[in-house]
Amino acid sequence: QSALTQPASVSGSPGQSITISCTGTSSDVGSYNLVSWYRQDPGKAPKVIIYEGTKRPSGISRRFSVSKSGNTASLTISGLQAEDEADYYCCSYAGFGTFVFGTGTKVTVL
């Protein structure tokens, strides 16, 4: 199982929108509506911000939205804020009781 591909870094100015892509294969992202997204602050454990493709846990801002096309899922952060600076990981169910993570993206707010 290979890791899903994410850009190493994405940056934007406050108020702008940025999009993080997550590219897998027809065996994972392309086959299931089960992509989840995580935010990880330095020295902390990851925290889920999107699960089961489109669902947001309680307390997660609606500025975080998702989409999917073929083997690529995307996370868009609208109205970028300084507090959005963190590492972001995608994760997809890959069948047979397995899941695979993305390579991770560092978001920088300029």
Next chain:
Amino acid sequence: EVQLLESGGGLVQPGGSLRLSCSASGFIFSDYAMSWVRQAPGKGLERVSSLTNGGDQIKYAESVEGRFTISRDNSKNILYVQMNVLRAEDTAVYYCVKDGGDHGRILYPEVWGPGTMVTVSS
């Protein structure tokens, strides 16, 4: 509130063994699949091993297959991983993770513990 707390990490020599434990509370432990996920220093996340709520389905990453053994004690709400023949590349923070899948299935990592550091070095 769901809480997960890992223990058992530390420094071990190459070829050595270590057992990590994860104490769970705040949810019905026996209803959910659980996983161990690790993160090497400065690197990304890697699924190490997962098992369903009843332990009937177990999955390992290729990198640890045959060396690591995951298990759970539903009567004590504890998840374990026995790590043998440790290598330098096993050095990482190990996270205990509750799955979000229903009916005890392995679907996606939902809630994470704070992690425990394992360092394999002579």
